[in-house]
Amino acid sequence: xxxxxxxDRIRFATVWxxxxxxxxxxxLDLDERLVELAEAAELVFSPFVDTKEFPxxxxxxxxxxxxxxxxxxxxxxxxxxxxxxVVSLGDCAVTGNVTSLxxxxxxEAVLAPFRAEDGRSGKAFLxxxxxxxxxxxxxxxxxxxxxxxxxxxxxxxxxxxxxAVRALxxxxxxxxxxxxxxxx
Amino acid sequence: MPVITLTINDELVSGRRGESLLEVIREHGxxxxxxxxxxxxxxxxxxxxxxxxxxxxxxxxxxxTTTAREGMVIRTHTTRLIRYRRMIVELLLAERNHYCAVCVxxxxxxxxxxxxxLGVDHVRYEYLSxxxxxxxxxxxxxxxxxxxxxxxxxxxxxDEVEGVRTWDxxxxxxxxRIIADLNYPWGESETCTSxxxxxxxxxxxxxFTKGATVGEMVKDPxxxxxVLEGRDRKExxx
Numbered sequence: 560x561x562x563x564x565x566x567d568r569i570r571f572a573t574v575w576x577x578x579x580x581x582x583x584x585x586x587l588d589l590d591e592r593l594v595e596l597a598e599a600a601e602l603v604f605s606p607f608v609d610t611k612e613f614p615x616x617x618x619x620x621x622x623x624x625x626x627x628x629x630x631x632x633x634x635x636x637x638x639x640x641x642x643x644x645v646v647s648l649g650d651c652a653v654t655g656n657v658t659s660l661x662x663x664x665x666x667e668a669v670l671a672p673f674r675a676e677d678g679r680s681g682k683a684f685l686x687x688x689x690x691x692x693x694x695x696x697x698x699x700x701x702x703x704x705x706x707x708x709x710x711x712x713x714x715x716x717x718x719x720x721x722x723a724v725r726a727l728x729x730x731x732x733x734x735x736x737x738x739x740x741x742x743x
Numbered sequence: 744m745p746v747i748t749l750t751i752n753d754e755l756v757s758g759r760r761g762e763s764l765l766e767v768i769r770e771h772g773x774x775x776x777x778x779x780x781x782x783x784x785x786x787x788x789x790x791x792x793x794x795x796x797x798x799x800x801x802x803x804x805x806x807x808t809t810t811a812r813e814g815m816v817i818r819t820h821t822t823r824l825i826r827y828r829r830m831i832v833e834l835l836l837a838e839r840n841h842y843c844a845v846c847v848x849x850x851x852x853x854x855x856x857x858x859x860x861l862g863v864d865h866v867r868y869e870y871l872s873x874x875x876x877x878x879x880x881x882x883x884x885x886x887x888x889x890x891x892x893x894x895x896x897x898x899x900x901x902d903e904v905e906g907v908r909t910w911d912x913x914x915x916x917x918x919x920r921i922i923a924d925l926n927y928p929w930g931e932s933e934t935c936t937s938x939x940x941x942x943x944x945x946x947x948x949x950x951f952t953k954g955a956t957v958g959e960m961v962k963d964p965x966x967x968x969x970v971l972e973g974r975d976r977k978e979x980x981x
Contacts, residue, residue, distance in 0.1 A: 650844055653865050654836075657844060662872040696872070701865055709864040713844030741859040743843025743850070 569618040569728065571600035573607070573648070574638055576631040577658040577697055578624030580606070581714040582649035586621075588717035589724075599728045615641050619727045621648040621710075621720075625658035626698045630691035639704040646708040646723065646733055650742055652700045653711050659697040666693050708733030711742045749815040764806035764817065765793050773819055776828060776857045778835075778946050779894035780807045783967040784903060787895055791831050792857065795819050803827065825861075832858050837868040838917060839875065840889040841947075847887075847960035848948030854892060871917070878923070880930030883953055884942050886921065891949035893919050897941035904970060909935040921949075940966065 575583060583606055589596065603617060604610045613634070620642040626635050639645055650656035661669045670693070673685040700706050710723045710733060719740075723733045745760040751768060758767035763786065768775050778790040786807040794803035798816035803824060818824070835841075835854060843849050875888035895912065898921065902908040909932050913922045923932040942950040943966040951960040973979060 647865065655870060656842060659870070659872070660840075660842065662870070663840070663874050699865065701867075702869070706865075711864055735864070737859050737862075740862070740864045741843075741855055742841075743846065743852075743855060 568599060568601045570603045570614075570616060571596075572602070572604040572613065572617045572620040572638075572642065574604070574613070574620060574622045574624075574634060575606045576622060576624030576634060576652065576700070577627030578649060578651040579657070580623070582623035582651075583607070585712075585714035585717055586648075586720055589721055590717070592717070592721055596724060596728075613637050613641060617642040619644045619646065621646050621724075622652050622700055622706075623648045625651045625655045626694065626700060626703045627658050627661075628691040628693050632694065632703060635700060635703050644707045644727060645700075645704065646710060646727065647700045647706050648710050648720070649715050650711055650713040653709050654742060655697050655699050656713060659699075662696045666695060669693070709740075710735065711740055713743055715739075747811060747813040749811060749813065749817060751817045752819055758811045760811075762811050764795060764797075764804075764809045764811050764815075767811045768795070768806055768817070768819060774860075775806060775819060776861060777807065778853055778857060778892060779896065781896050781900075781944055781967065783971050784896060784899040784944070787899070790835075790892070790894055792828055794824055794827060796821055796824065829861050829863055832861055832863045833866045833868055835892050836863070836866050837870050839871075839873060839891060842889075845957055846890060846948040847951045847955045847957065848890070848962075849958045851958070851961045852948060853946035873917075875920070878929045879953070880928035881932075881935070881937070881953075882930060883937060884929070884939065885951050885953050886923075886929055887949050887951065888920060889949075890947045891921055892947060893921070894946060895921075896944040896946065897921060897950060900940045900944045900967065904967065905936060905938050905940055907934050907936055910941060940970070943967070 573583065573586065602608050604613050620638050622638060622645060626632055647653045651658045670687060674683050674687060676682065677684055710719055712719055719735060722735055722739055726733050746757050747760050748755060748757050751771060756771050765775060776792040778792055779787045788805040788808035791805060793806040795806045796818040797804055843855055878886040898910040901910045909923050910921055913920050913926055923929045924934055942952060943963045948960055
Protein backbone atom coordinates (compact mmCIF):
# COMPACT_ATOMS: atom_id res chain seq x y z
CA UNK A 560 0.00 0.00 0.00
CA UNK A 561 1.45 3.39 -0.92
CA UNK A 562 0.72 6.78 0.61
CA UNK A 563 -2.18 7.42 -1.72
CA UNK A 564 -3.86 4.39 -0.24
CA UNK A 565 -3.86 2.52 -3.53
CA UNK A 566 -1.81 -0.43 -4.60
CA ASP A 567 -2.23 -0.19 -8.34
CA ARG A 568 0.15 2.73 -8.97
CA ILE A 569 3.77 1.82 -9.57
CA ARG A 570 6.50 3.42 -7.47
CA PHE A 571 8.37 5.66 -9.89
CA ALA A 572 11.55 7.71 -9.37
CA THR A 573 13.87 9.96 -11.36
CA VAL A 574 17.44 10.69 -10.34
CA TRP A 575 19.80 13.47 -11.38
CA UNK A 576 23.50 12.53 -11.45
CA UNK A 577 26.22 14.25 -13.52
CA UNK A 578 24.07 16.02 -16.10
CA UNK A 579 22.72 19.46 -16.86
CA UNK A 580 19.10 18.61 -15.85
CA UNK A 581 18.10 18.99 -19.50
CA UNK A 582 16.68 15.46 -19.45
CA UNK A 583 14.50 16.41 -16.51
CA UNK A 584 13.39 19.57 -18.34
CA UNK A 585 12.51 17.34 -21.28
CA UNK A 586 10.62 15.07 -18.90
CA LEU A 587 8.48 18.08 -17.91
CA ASP A 588 7.77 18.56 -21.61
CA LEU A 589 5.54 15.49 -21.30
CA ASP A 590 2.98 18.20 -20.49
CA GLU A 591 -0.54 16.75 -20.20
CA ARG A 592 0.90 13.26 -20.38
CA LEU A 593 2.22 13.93 -16.86
CA VAL A 594 -1.39 13.65 -15.69
CA GLU A 595 -1.68 10.24 -17.30
CA LEU A 596 1.63 9.27 -15.71
CA ALA A 597 0.47 10.46 -12.29
CA GLU A 598 -2.58 8.24 -12.56
CA ALA A 599 -0.41 5.21 -13.20
CA ALA A 600 2.61 6.02 -11.07
CA GLU A 601 3.51 7.61 -7.77
CA LEU A 602 6.64 9.78 -7.96
CA VAL A 603 8.44 8.62 -4.81
CA PHE A 604 11.79 10.33 -5.45
CA SER A 605 12.90 12.99 -7.92
CA PRO A 606 14.41 16.49 -8.16
CA PHE A 607 10.74 17.48 -8.63
CA VAL A 608 9.63 16.24 -5.19
CA ASP A 609 10.94 16.97 -1.73
CA THR A 610 12.01 13.49 -0.65
CA LYS A 611 15.51 13.52 0.84
CA GLU A 612 16.27 9.80 0.90
CA PHE A 613 15.98 7.45 -2.05
CA PRO A 614 13.30 5.03 -0.79
CA UNK A 615 13.16 1.24 -0.75
CA UNK A 616 10.99 -0.79 -3.09
CA UNK A 617 10.96 1.44 -6.17
CA UNK A 618 9.56 -0.16 -9.34
CA UNK A 619 11.10 2.06 -12.03
CA UNK A 620 13.89 4.64 -11.80
CA UNK A 621 15.00 6.88 -14.68
CA UNK A 622 18.55 8.12 -14.20
CA UNK A 623 19.87 11.28 -15.84
CA UNK A 624 23.59 12.04 -15.98
CA UNK A 625 26.94 10.31 -15.99
CA UNK A 626 28.58 8.94 -12.86
CA UNK A 627 31.23 11.57 -12.40
CA UNK A 628 31.86 11.85 -8.63
CA UNK A 629 31.69 9.80 -5.43
CA UNK A 630 28.20 11.06 -4.57
CA UNK A 631 26.95 9.92 -8.01
CA UNK A 632 28.57 6.54 -7.46
CA UNK A 633 26.96 6.03 -4.05
CA UNK A 634 23.60 7.17 -5.42
CA UNK A 635 23.83 4.87 -8.45
CA UNK A 636 24.52 1.91 -6.19
CA UNK A 637 21.63 2.80 -3.90
CA UNK A 638 19.29 3.25 -6.88
CA UNK A 639 20.23 -0.18 -8.19
CA UNK A 640 19.78 -1.79 -4.78
CA UNK A 641 16.34 -0.30 -4.28
CA UNK A 642 14.84 -0.31 -7.80
CA UNK A 643 13.44 -3.19 -9.77
CA UNK A 644 14.05 -1.48 -13.15
CA VAL A 645 16.75 1.14 -13.81
CA VAL A 646 16.74 3.06 -17.10
CA SER A 647 19.47 5.39 -18.38
CA LEU A 648 17.79 8.63 -19.41
CA GLY A 649 19.70 10.69 -21.98
CA ASP A 650 23.18 10.62 -23.47
CA CYS A 651 25.14 11.49 -20.30
CA ALA A 652 23.79 8.42 -18.52
CA VAL A 653 24.01 6.33 -21.71
CA THR A 654 27.42 7.39 -23.09
CA GLY A 655 29.01 9.86 -20.66
CA ASN A 656 28.43 12.58 -23.27
CA VAL A 657 29.31 16.17 -22.37
CA THR A 658 29.98 15.26 -18.73
CA SER A 659 32.74 12.91 -19.92
CA LEU A 660 34.45 15.52 -22.13
CA UNK A 661 36.76 16.00 -19.16
CA UNK A 662 37.97 12.38 -19.54
CA UNK A 663 40.47 13.69 -22.08
CA UNK A 664 42.36 15.28 -19.17
CA UNK A 665 43.55 14.07 -15.77
CA UNK A 666 41.36 15.18 -12.85
CA GLU A 667 44.12 17.44 -11.52
CA ALA A 668 44.27 19.35 -14.80
CA VAL A 669 40.47 19.68 -14.85
CA LEU A 670 40.43 21.15 -11.34
CA ALA A 671 43.48 23.37 -11.61
CA PRO A 672 41.57 26.48 -12.80
CA PHE A 673 39.14 26.15 -9.86
CA ARG A 674 41.92 25.67 -7.34
CA ALA A 675 43.71 28.75 -8.64
CA GLU A 676 43.60 31.77 -6.36
CA ASP A 677 41.52 34.78 -7.09
CA GLY A 678 43.95 37.68 -7.56
CA ARG A 679 41.87 40.07 -5.44
CA SER A 680 40.60 37.95 -2.53
CA GLY A 681 43.61 35.63 -2.44
CA LYS A 682 41.19 32.71 -1.97
CA ALA A 683 40.66 29.75 -4.28
CA PHE A 684 37.73 30.22 -6.69
CA LEU A 685 36.13 27.05 -5.40
CA UNK A 686 36.31 25.33 -2.02
CA UNK A 687 36.85 21.92 -3.48
CA UNK A 688 36.71 20.19 -0.09
CA UNK A 689 33.00 21.01 0.15
CA UNK A 690 31.93 19.17 -3.01
CA UNK A 691 32.11 15.45 -3.82
CA UNK A 692 35.41 14.13 -5.10
CA UNK A 693 35.58 13.57 -8.85
CA UNK A 694 36.17 10.01 -10.06
CA UNK A 695 39.17 9.55 -12.36
CA UNK A 696 36.72 9.32 -15.30
CA UNK A 697 33.07 10.22 -15.82
CA UNK A 698 31.34 6.91 -16.62
CA UNK A 699 28.14 5.85 -18.36
CA UNK A 700 25.71 4.43 -15.79
CA UNK A 701 25.86 0.88 -17.17
CA UNK A 702 29.60 0.77 -16.49
CA UNK A 703 28.84 1.23 -12.81
CA UNK A 704 25.60 -0.72 -12.22
CA UNK A 705 23.53 -3.10 -14.38
CA UNK A 706 21.01 -1.07 -16.42
CA UNK A 707 17.75 -2.43 -17.84
CA UNK A 708 16.98 0.11 -20.58
CA UNK A 709 18.35 3.05 -22.51
CA UNK A 710 16.76 6.27 -23.75
CA UNK A 711 19.46 8.07 -25.80
CA UNK A 712 19.27 11.72 -26.86
CA UNK A 713 20.63 15.06 -25.65
CA UNK A 714 18.14 15.58 -24.33
CA UNK A 715 15.78 12.78 -25.35
CA UNK A 716 12.66 14.62 -26.47
CA UNK A 717 9.38 14.15 -24.62
CA UNK A 718 8.05 11.72 -27.24
CA UNK A 719 10.99 9.40 -26.67
CA UNK A 720 10.61 9.62 -22.92
CA UNK A 721 6.90 8.92 -23.22
CA UNK A 722 7.49 5.88 -25.45
CA ALA A 723 9.89 4.50 -22.85
CA VAL A 724 7.69 5.36 -19.87
CA ARG A 725 4.60 3.83 -21.49
CA ALA A 726 6.46 0.57 -22.11
CA LEU A 727 7.68 0.58 -18.49
CA UNK A 728 4.16 1.24 -17.17
CA UNK A 729 2.97 -1.78 -19.15
CA UNK A 730 5.76 -3.80 -17.54
CA UNK A 731 7.57 -4.15 -20.87
CA UNK A 732 11.23 -3.45 -21.63
CA UNK A 733 12.20 -0.17 -23.31
CA UNK A 734 12.34 -0.80 -27.07
CA UNK A 735 12.47 2.49 -28.95
CA UNK A 736 11.92 2.77 -32.69
CA UNK A 737 14.95 3.51 -34.85
CA UNK A 738 14.16 7.21 -35.16
CA UNK A 739 13.88 7.46 -31.37
CA UNK A 740 17.18 5.87 -30.41
CA UNK A 741 19.74 8.15 -32.04
CA UNK A 742 22.48 9.58 -29.86
CA UNK A 743 22.76 13.35 -29.70
CA MET B 744 25.28 -8.96 -70.44
CA PRO B 745 26.22 -12.29 -68.87
CA VAL B 746 23.90 -13.12 -66.02
CA ILE B 747 24.80 -15.16 -62.96
CA THR B 748 22.49 -16.81 -60.47
CA LEU B 749 23.08 -17.04 -56.76
CA THR B 750 21.12 -17.71 -53.59
CA ILE B 751 20.63 -14.89 -51.09
CA ASN B 752 18.73 -15.67 -47.88
CA ASP B 753 17.21 -18.83 -49.45
CA GLU B 754 16.02 -16.96 -52.52
CA LEU B 755 17.36 -17.45 -56.02
CA VAL B 756 18.47 -14.12 -57.45
CA SER B 757 20.34 -13.01 -60.53
CA GLY B 758 23.13 -10.54 -60.94
CA ARG B 759 25.46 -9.32 -63.66
CA ARG B 760 28.88 -10.89 -63.98
CA GLY B 761 31.51 -8.66 -62.41
CA GLU B 762 29.19 -7.09 -59.85
CA SER B 763 30.16 -7.12 -56.19
CA LEU B 764 28.05 -9.04 -53.70
CA LEU B 765 27.07 -5.70 -52.16
CA GLU B 766 25.67 -4.49 -55.49
CA VAL B 767 23.65 -7.68 -56.07
CA ILE B 768 22.35 -7.72 -52.48
CA ARG B 769 21.26 -4.07 -52.61
CA GLU B 770 19.70 -4.47 -56.07
CA HIS B 771 17.41 -7.00 -54.49
CA GLY B 772 16.21 -4.60 -51.86
CA UNK B 773 18.12 -6.06 -48.94
CA UNK B 774 19.48 -3.44 -46.54
CA UNK B 775 23.13 -3.86 -45.71
CA UNK B 776 24.81 -1.13 -43.67
CA UNK B 777 28.09 0.41 -44.91
CA UNK B 778 30.32 3.28 -43.83
CA UNK B 779 33.48 3.05 -45.94
CA UNK B 780 31.69 2.14 -49.19
CA UNK B 781 30.75 4.99 -51.51
CA UNK B 782 29.53 4.68 -55.06
CA UNK B 783 32.14 6.16 -57.40
CA UNK B 784 35.11 5.26 -55.19
CA UNK B 785 37.16 2.06 -55.07
CA UNK B 786 36.16 -0.44 -52.39
CA UNK B 787 38.19 -0.73 -49.23
CA UNK B 788 36.43 -3.30 -47.07
CA UNK B 789 37.51 -1.33 -44.04
CA UNK B 790 34.41 -0.77 -41.94
CA UNK B 791 33.38 -4.46 -42.15
CA UNK B 792 29.68 -3.63 -41.72
CA UNK B 793 28.68 -5.30 -44.99
CA UNK B 794 29.97 -8.70 -43.90
CA UNK B 795 27.92 -11.67 -45.16
CA UNK B 796 28.15 -15.44 -44.75
CA UNK B 797 29.19 -17.30 -47.88
CA UNK B 798 28.55 -21.04 -47.79
CA UNK B 799 31.88 -22.84 -47.75
CA UNK B 800 33.74 -19.94 -46.15
CA UNK B 801 34.41 -20.37 -42.42
CA UNK B 802 34.40 -16.64 -41.73
CA UNK B 803 32.25 -13.76 -42.95
CA UNK B 804 33.45 -11.81 -45.98
CA UNK B 805 32.88 -8.16 -46.87
CA UNK B 806 30.22 -7.97 -49.58
CA UNK B 807 31.75 -4.79 -51.06
CA THR B 808 35.08 -6.43 -51.92
CA THR B 809 33.76 -9.86 -52.93
CA THR B 810 32.78 -10.46 -56.54
CA ALA B 811 29.45 -12.23 -56.99
CA ARG B 812 29.90 -15.63 -58.59
CA GLU B 813 27.60 -18.22 -60.08
CA GLY B 814 26.10 -20.56 -57.51
CA MET B 815 27.15 -18.66 -54.38
CA VAL B 816 24.95 -19.20 -51.33
CA ILE B 817 24.79 -16.03 -49.22
CA ARG B 818 23.24 -15.11 -45.89
CA THR B 819 23.06 -11.45 -44.93
CA HIS B 820 21.40 -11.36 -41.51
CA THR B 821 22.42 -14.37 -39.41
CA THR B 822 22.55 -14.00 -35.62
CA ARG B 823 26.34 -13.91 -35.80
CA LEU B 824 26.40 -11.15 -38.44
CA ILE B 825 23.88 -9.01 -36.57
CA ARG B 826 25.96 -9.42 -33.40
CA TYR B 827 29.21 -8.56 -35.19
CA ARG B 828 27.75 -5.46 -36.88
CA ARG B 829 26.61 -4.11 -33.52
CA MET B 830 30.02 -4.80 -32.03
CA ILE B 831 31.74 -3.00 -34.91
CA VAL B 832 29.64 0.14 -34.45
CA GLU B 833 30.11 0.07 -30.69
CA LEU B 834 33.87 -0.24 -31.15
CA LEU B 835 33.86 2.69 -33.59
CA LEU B 836 31.99 4.78 -31.03
CA ALA B 837 34.40 3.75 -28.26
CA GLU B 838 37.60 4.35 -30.23
CA ARG B 839 37.46 8.15 -30.69
CA ASN B 840 35.42 10.90 -29.08
CA HIS B 841 32.01 10.90 -30.73
CA TYR B 842 30.08 13.39 -28.67
CA CYS B 843 27.01 13.45 -30.93
CA ALA B 844 25.29 16.14 -28.89
CA VAL B 845 27.95 18.74 -29.67
CA CYS B 846 29.01 17.54 -33.14
CA VAL B 847 28.72 19.61 -36.32
CA UNK B 848 27.13 16.61 -38.02
CA UNK B 849 24.54 15.59 -35.44
CA UNK B 850 21.32 14.73 -37.25
CA UNK B 851 23.15 14.27 -40.57
CA UNK B 852 25.73 11.68 -39.60
CA UNK B 853 26.07 8.26 -41.20
CA UNK B 854 27.64 6.76 -38.08
CA UNK B 855 24.82 8.10 -35.90
CA UNK B 856 22.23 6.69 -38.32
CA UNK B 857 23.89 3.30 -38.68
CA UNK B 858 24.10 3.00 -34.87
CA UNK B 859 20.38 3.73 -34.54
CA UNK B 860 19.43 1.37 -37.36
CA LEU B 861 21.41 -1.50 -35.82
CA GLY B 862 19.86 -0.93 -32.41
CA VAL B 863 23.01 0.38 -30.73
CA ASP B 864 21.44 2.28 -27.83
CA HIS B 865 24.55 2.02 -25.64
CA VAL B 866 28.19 0.99 -25.95
CA ARG B 867 29.35 -2.03 -23.97
CA TYR B 868 33.05 -1.23 -24.31
CA GLU B 869 35.13 1.21 -22.34
CA TYR B 870 35.58 4.51 -24.16
CA LEU B 871 39.23 5.01 -25.06
CA SER B 872 38.90 8.83 -24.83
CA UNK B 873 42.08 9.44 -26.86
CA UNK B 874 43.53 12.94 -26.84
CA UNK B 875 43.47 13.70 -30.53
CA UNK B 876 43.65 17.04 -32.22
CA UNK B 877 41.70 19.22 -34.59
CA UNK B 878 43.38 20.72 -37.66
CA UNK B 879 41.88 24.15 -38.33
CA UNK B 880 44.79 25.45 -40.39
CA UNK B 881 42.90 25.31 -43.70
CA UNK B 882 41.19 28.51 -44.72
CA UNK B 883 37.78 26.96 -45.46
CA UNK B 884 37.67 23.49 -43.91
CA UNK B 885 38.41 21.75 -40.62
CA UNK B 886 39.51 18.24 -39.70
CA UNK B 887 38.38 16.88 -36.32
CA UNK B 888 40.17 13.61 -35.58
CA UNK B 889 37.81 13.05 -32.64
CA UNK B 890 35.08 12.10 -35.11
CA UNK B 891 37.18 10.21 -37.68
CA UNK B 892 36.39 6.52 -38.24
CA UNK B 893 39.23 5.97 -40.74
CA UNK B 894 36.85 4.99 -43.55
CA UNK B 895 39.36 6.61 -45.97
CA UNK B 896 36.67 8.01 -48.24
CA UNK B 897 38.59 11.32 -48.10
CA UNK B 898 41.84 9.59 -49.08
CA UNK B 899 40.17 7.79 -51.97
CA UNK B 900 38.16 10.71 -53.34
CA UNK B 901 41.25 12.93 -53.26
CA ASP B 902 43.33 10.27 -55.01
CA GLU B 903 40.82 8.78 -57.42
CA VAL B 904 38.58 11.70 -58.33
CA GLU B 905 40.50 14.90 -57.67
CA GLY B 906 43.72 13.13 -58.69
CA VAL B 907 45.81 14.71 -55.96
CA ARG B 908 46.14 12.42 -52.93
CA THR B 909 46.72 15.10 -50.36
CA TRP B 910 45.30 12.75 -47.73
CA ASP B 911 46.89 9.58 -46.48
CA UNK B 912 47.07 7.51 -43.33
CA UNK B 913 49.93 7.69 -40.87
CA UNK B 914 50.70 5.03 -38.22
CA UNK B 915 48.96 1.70 -37.66
CA UNK B 916 45.89 0.27 -35.96
CA UNK B 917 44.29 2.35 -33.24
CA UNK B 918 47.01 5.02 -33.64
CA UNK B 919 46.17 5.55 -37.31
CA ARG B 920 45.56 9.17 -38.30
CA ILE B 921 44.51 10.84 -41.51
CA ILE B 922 47.32 13.21 -42.52
CA ALA B 923 47.77 15.86 -45.22
CA ASP B 924 50.88 15.58 -47.42
CA LEU B 925 53.65 14.18 -45.21
CA ASN B 926 51.92 15.13 -41.98
CA TYR B 927 51.72 18.88 -42.54
CA PRO B 928 48.98 21.12 -41.21
CA TRP B 929 46.21 20.97 -43.84
CA GLY B 930 46.51 24.70 -44.49
CA GLU B 931 50.18 24.31 -45.39
CA SER B 932 49.59 21.46 -47.83
CA GLU B 933 51.13 22.22 -51.21
CA THR B 934 48.99 19.63 -52.98
CA CYS B 935 45.48 20.40 -51.65
CA THR B 936 43.36 22.16 -54.28
CA SER B 937 40.71 23.14 -51.70
CA UNK B 938 38.08 21.42 -53.85
CA UNK B 939 36.23 20.20 -50.76
CA UNK B 940 35.32 16.76 -52.13
CA UNK B 941 36.73 15.09 -49.02
CA UNK B 942 34.42 17.17 -46.84
CA UNK B 943 31.34 16.14 -48.81
CA UNK B 944 32.08 12.40 -48.77
CA UNK B 945 33.09 12.22 -45.08
CA UNK B 946 30.37 10.20 -43.31
CA UNK B 947 30.79 11.90 -39.92
CA UNK B 948 31.71 15.32 -38.57
CA UNK B 949 35.45 14.64 -39.02
CA UNK B 950 35.69 16.88 -42.09
CA PHE B 951 33.57 19.99 -42.09
CA THR B 952 33.17 23.47 -43.47
CA LYS B 953 34.47 26.11 -41.10
CA GLY B 954 31.76 28.14 -39.46
CA ALA B 955 29.39 25.21 -39.09
CA THR B 956 28.26 24.76 -35.54
CA VAL B 957 26.28 21.92 -33.87
CA GLY B 958 24.19 20.08 -36.45
CA GLU B 959 24.88 22.61 -39.20
CA MET B 960 27.23 20.48 -41.31
CA VAL B 961 24.97 18.93 -43.93
CA LYS B 962 26.97 16.92 -46.45
CA ASP B 963 26.03 16.61 -50.10
CA PRO B 964 26.20 12.89 -50.84
CA UNK B 965 25.10 13.44 -54.46
CA UNK B 966 28.16 15.59 -55.22
CA UNK B 967 30.38 12.70 -56.21
CA UNK B 968 27.85 11.25 -58.65
CA UNK B 969 27.34 14.67 -60.26
CA VAL B 970 31.07 15.14 -60.69
CA LEU B 971 31.59 11.69 -62.18
CA GLU B 972 28.58 11.88 -64.48
CA GLY B 973 29.52 15.38 -65.59
CA ARG B 974 32.97 14.13 -66.48
CA ASP B 975 31.53 11.25 -68.48
CA ARG B 976 29.43 13.72 -70.45
CA LYS B 977 32.49 15.99 -70.82
CA GLU B 978 30.41 18.78 -69.35
CA UNK B 979 33.39 20.88 -68.35
CA UNK B 980 35.53 20.51 -71.46
CA UNK B 981 36.16 22.92 -74.29
